[in-house]
Amino acid sequence: MSENRKSLINLNGGLTRRSALKGLGAAAGLVAAPGFVRYGQAQSSEPIKVGFQCHRTGIGAAYGRWYERVTTAAAKRINDAGGINGRPLEIIIEDDGTDPKRGAEVVEKFANQHKVDLVYGTLFSHVVVGSAPAAGELKIPYYVVSEGYHVASGKMNRYCVQPGITDVKAQARSVAPWIADNLGKKVTLVYPDYAFGHDHRDFFTPAIEAQGGQVVAKVPIPPTETSFTRYFPQIPRDTDVIYHVMVGPAVLTFVKEMGEFFGSGGPQLFGFIDSLEAVDISSPGLEFLEGSHFWEGMPRYAQPDQPDYVTAYREAVGIDQNGASANDAKDVSTAAHMFGCWETLNIIKASMEACDYKGPDDRAAMIEATEAMTEMEAGPDHPQGKKLFNGKIHQVFGEQNISQVKKGKLEVVHRTSIEDGAYEPEADYTAMSF
Amino acid sequence: MKVVARSALAGAALCSSVGGAWAHASERGYVLLLPTDYYLFGGMLAVALSFLVLVFLPVEGFERLLARGWALFSVPLDGRAAISFASFLILAGLVFAGFSGSRDPLSNPLPLVVWTLLWVGVTIVQGVIGNVWAWINPWYGPWRLLVRLGVPETGIWRMPGVLGRWPAFFTLCGFAWFELVYLAPADPERLAVAVSIYWVFTFAGMVLFGHAAWSRRVEFLTLFFGMLSRLSFLAVSEREGRRKLVFGLPGYKLGGVAALSISGIAFLLFALSSVSFDGLKHTFFWLDLIGINPLEFPGRSAVVGASSLGLIVMFGLLFSAFLAAVWLGCRLAGEDDWLELAGHLAWSIIPIALAYHFSHYLVGFTINSQYALAALSDPLMRGWNLFGTAGLHVQAGATLGAQSAWIIWNAQAFAIIGGHVLAVVLSHLIAYRHFGSAQRATMSQIPFAVLMVGYTVFGLWLLSAPTAG
Numbered sequence: 001m002s003e004n005r006k007s008l009i010n011l012n013g014g015l016t017r018r019s020a021l022k023g024l025g026a027a028a029g030l031v032a033a034p035g036f037v038r039y040g041q042a043q044s045s046e047p048i049k050v051g052f053q054c055h056r057t058g059i060g061a062a063y064g065r066w067y068e069r070v071t072t073a074a075a076k077r078i079n080d081a082g083g084i085n086g087r088p089l090e091i092i093i094e095d096d097g098t099d100p101k102r103g104a105e106v107v108e109k110f111a112n113q114h115k116v117d118l119v120y121g122t123l124f125s126h127v128v129v130g131s132a133p134a135a136g137e138l139k140i141p142y143y144v145v146s147e148g149y150h151v152a153s154g155k156m157n158r159y160c161v162q163p164g165i166t167d168v169k170a171q172a173r174s175v176a177p178w179i180a181d182n183l184g185k186k187v188t189l190v191y192p193d194y195a196f197g198h199d200h201r202d203f204f205t206p207a208i209e210a211q212g213g214q215v216v217a218k219v220p221i222p223p224t225e226t227s228f229t230r231y232f233p234q235i236p237r238d239t240d241v242i243y244h245v246m247v248g249p250a251v252l253t254f255v256k257e258m259g260e261f262f263g264s265g266g267p268q269l270f271g272f273i274d275s276l277e278a279v280d281i282s283s284p285g286l287e288f289l290e291g292s293h294f295w296e297g298m299p300r301y302a303q304p305d306q307p308d309y310v311t312a313y314r315e316a317v318g319i320d321q322n323g324a325s326a327n328d329a330k331d332v333s334t335a336a337h338m339f340g341c342w343e344t345l346n347i348i349k350a351s352m353e354a355c356d357y358k359g360p361d362d363r364a365a366m367i368e369a370t371e372a373m374t375e376m377e378a379g380p381d382h383p384q385g386k387k388l389f390n391g392k393i394h395q396v397f398g399e400q401n402i403s404q405v406k407k408g409k410l411e412v413v414h415r416t417s418i419e420d421g422a423y424e425p426e427a428d429y430t431a432m433s434f
Numbered sequence: 435m436k437v438v439a440r441s442a443l444a445g446a447a448l449c450s451s452v453g454g455a456w457a458h459a460s461e462r463g464y465v466l467l468l469p470t471d472y473y474l475f476g477g478m479l480a481v482a483l484s485f486l487v488l489v490f491l492p493v494e495g496f497e498r499l500l501a502r503g504w505a506l507f508s509v510p511l512d513g514r515a516a517i518s519f520a521s522f523l524i525l526a527g528l529v530f531a532g533f534s535g536s537r538d539p540l541s542n543p544l545p546l547v548v549w550t551l552l553w554v555g556v557t558i559v560q561g562v563i564g565n566v567w568a569w570i571n572p573w574y575g576p577w578r579l580l581v582r583l584g585v586p587e588t589g590i591w592r593m594p595g596v597l598g599r600w601p602a603f604f605t606l607c608g609f610a611w612f613e614l615v616y617l618a619p620a621d622p623e624r625l626a627v628a629v630s631i632y633w634v635f636t637f638a639g640m641v642l643f644g645h646a647a648w649s650r651r652v653e654f655l656t657l658f659f660g661m662l663s664r665l666s667f668l669a670v671s672e673r674e675g676r677r678k679l680v681f682g683l684p685g686y687k688l689g690g691v692a693a694l695s696i697s698g699i700a701f702l703l704f705a706l707s708s709v710s711f712d713g714l715k716h717t718f719f720w721l722d723l724i725g726i727n728p729l730e731f732p733g734r735s736a737v738v739g740a741s742s743l744g745l746i747v748m749f750g751l752l753f754s755a756f757l758a759a760v761w762l763g764c765r766l767a768g769e770d771d772w773l774e775l776a777g778h779l780a781w782s783i784i785p786i787a788l789a790y791h792f793s794h795y796l797v798g799f800t801i802n803s804q805y806a807l808a809a810l811s812d813p814l815m816r817g818w819n820l821f822g823t824a825g826l827h828v829q830a831g832a833t834l835g836a837q838s839a840w841i842i843w844n845a846q847a848f849a850i851i852g853g854h855v856l857a858v859v860l861s862h863l864i865a866y867r868h869f870g871s872a873q874r875a876t877m878s879q880i881p882f883a884v885l886m887v888g889y890t891v892f893g894l895w896l897l898s899a900p901t902a903g
Contacts, residue, residue: 054538056538056539056540056620057539057620058733058734059731059733059902065830092537093536093537093538093541094537094538095537095538095539095540095618095620095621097617097618097620097733097734098731098733099617099732099733099734099735099736100732100733100735100736101617101733101735101736102617102618102733102734102735105617105618114537126730126732126733127733130733192729194727194729194730195730196729196730223727223728223729223730224718224721224722224727224728224900226466226718226900247729248463248728248729248900248902249462249463249466249900249901250463250466250900251463252463252464252466252467253463253466253467256467279463280835280836283464283835283836284467284836285467285836324831325827325830325831327827327829328827328829328830328831329831330830330831330832330834330835330838331829331830331831331834332834
């Protein structure tokens with residue numbers, strides 16, 4: 001939160017130290033503070049309260065730090081432009097400890113104690129899955145930013161939506177055409193042997209086959225493994241591409257050992273930046289990745305041809321040319337995912353304005369307004385790119401980036417189309433009652 | 435709560451079908467690339483060699499050097515009551531902030547002060563500098579005030595001697611469980627409730643049984659911090675009504691100190707084992723043992739039972755290994771009163787406890803102490819800037835990347851190895867004082883030295899093993 005204060009001081013030219021993000025209450029001060037846009041009439045200037053379910057402690061804390069920074073920046077931008085329906089946005093943070101039970105408690109606290117208008121911002125899948133039923137029972141909108149397939153699968157409820165970030169199924173599907181056309185058609189999958197790895201295996205395999213490609217081998221790696229050399233002989237010699245989605249602390253070892261095994265030859269590599277999110281690509285041990293390709297939700301490194309609104313977004317959230325904190329070059333951001341917070345808050349604003357949201361009685365109307373959304377144009381509200389929202393499965397679809405490691409930096413070489421990742425809806429939340 | 439219970443149940447049922455994608459390639463990833471095996475081997479050698487060197491060195495010289503203190507200057511005032519009272523007022527303010535400040539544990543000063551500045555910062559200060567806690571604890575000042583108003587200094591009742599330090603052992607157990615197992619120890623409101631209850635409980639105890647008795651036997655912070663300060667460089671010595679600040683080498687204050695009772699030994703070893711367990715419970719090894727996939731750690735709520743059990747088992751193992759090593763050593767040295775020696779030797783565990791504390795909390799302290807600085811400048815999130823640090827940008831980068839990982843790992847390894855070497859030296863001196871014979875002291879120390887070597891390797895392994903989160 002201290003960074004919020006700092007960023008607000010900088011961005012507001014020192015006029016106010018008051019943050020749009022506050023732990024609790026004291027909204028009147030926010031409105032009265034100098035430097036803020038005057039809001040509408042006194043009666044309607046009650047703040048819109050957004051409960052931010054944040055991973056402040058527990059295994060998600062490193063991601064939570066960046067989700068919180070982006071949320072602050074996005075809320076400030078909305079408030080500077082006059083708020084939502086003329087009302088200021090107030091963000092209330094509760095720590096979920098990256099725990100599903102605590103997550104559900106926090107949702108209940110948001111609804112009953114803080115009396116927020118909606119809950120927002122959860123990243124880790126298991127916390128979303130643990131919290132969504134509470135949101136459904138308390139009938140409070142729950143806008144998540146987790147990229148999991150759980151929302152689109154239809155297993156959540158009417159109140160749970162993911163409008164700001166593409167899910168993993170679409171991500172895995174979207175890269176298949178480019179891989180088949182550019183890297184090769186014979187693919188070996190190397191993945192951790194549990195649900196996350198299985199999702200990639202199950203989503204990518206049919207997608208590459210549809211492109212005339214073929215998965216020539218599947219190399220599942222036990223989650224507790226920390227040495228990988230013995231698995232590499234399982235990769236067939238005629239493999240064109242290794243599709244790798246390893247995660248966890250041993251990723252650096254994985255890359256290093258792969259480099260030692262293949263040397264300067266070997267197949268092409270395609271990975272998901274999830275493996276190395278918030279990790280410096282030019283770290284020792286990662287030299288072998290030079291020339292390889294990665295999926296990125298949004299580019300970590302500033303691109304020479306990026307639009308002005310992307311530059312403005314990067315400046316607002318406080319990242320430099322390398323995607324690290326502008327104040328701390330070693331603090332690499334979670335750039336490939338955190339844009340989802342920015343876009344989700346803008347969708348919340350758009351939904352509330354579309355249904356003329358007045359208060360908790362309009363929560364169902366707000367969900368309906370989100371469900372009614374379809375195309376979203378790229379721009380300041382959607383800096384990652386244009387999107388297509390599917391109201392039936394409460395899931396957004398977007399363009400994805402394929403980037404190549406060049407001189408230790410990621411350079412975007414291709415943008416997939418929305419159609420590349422799209423799939424048939426497998427559920428219909430709109431048929432569920434509120 | 436009904437909603438929560440139902441939700442968690444439904445969540446658990448669904449969890450298996452959608453995997454978490456977010457296992458972090460954390461800083462431990464860089465440590466995995468370092469030649470940590472050499473450090474484990476080197477640490478083992480260093481501790482074993484220091485034992486061997488001691489065998490051949492004349493103990494008397496060491497004994498004299500370590501027993502010496504250098505008076506620095508006199509301390510004219512005993513300001514403990516006033517400073518403690520101010521500390522109480524600050525704590526009251528922090529508790530108020532816990533109830534009415536930010537809900538974010540990294541913006542609210544209460545969790546940051548308790549878990550970072552107090553439990554990590556004060557511990558290190560106690561072990562290195564001196565017994566600062568005697569001045570800044572939040573009970574002594576208010577209690578003195580009541581004594582002035584007529585409350586008897588030794589309390590109203592006497593605490594039964596048979597209790598020993600077991601009450602403190604159990605309050606420490608409660609504290610460790612709250613920190614390591616409980617679902618939301620950093621939640622400002624819940625922490626404010628816990629701190630309030632503990633303050634009132636302690637204060638009532640001090641009034642009823644006297645400040646001295648309660649501090650020695652029930653209040654775990656005072657007991658733990660007091661034990662650590664036995665290792666520190668500075669002490670206030672009081673002779674003939676004159677107070678002087680004295681400087682001595684680590685262990686200088688251990689000369690002539692009474693043997694710990696079995697409850698005191700248990701207390702000190704629980705303090706060490708709980709910190710070790712906090713390290714262990716994040717390792718792939720432990721998670722695999724309790725059937726958890728470390729790449730999709732399900733959160734604290736899923737491991738409450740396993741963590742509670744682990745806390746107890748870890749203590750049980752260390753406690754029995756310690757007693758067995760002393761018992762065996764006494765057999766080798768032909769000594770019957772092994773419990774007495776165990777009580778003396780327990781003091782040599784202090785440098786290890788301090789080293790673990792430093793190494794284990796180093797990364798968290800580096801980041802959260804910055805959050806604490808910011809939060810203290812604006813404790814109620816009202817836009818204040820009391821100390822000019824409200825706008826501090828938290829430099830997380832200090833702990834990130836390959837270079838930081840190397841620096842942190844080396845600092846941790848140095849502390850762990852140094853702590854164990856110091857423990858071997860101290861235990862040797864303690865044994866020498868006990869037996870009065872270098873040969874018997876050496877014989878008695880062989881099993882203990884083996885235990886020290888083992889715990890060194892374990893400590894270094896904990897800090898280098900793959901972990902979740």
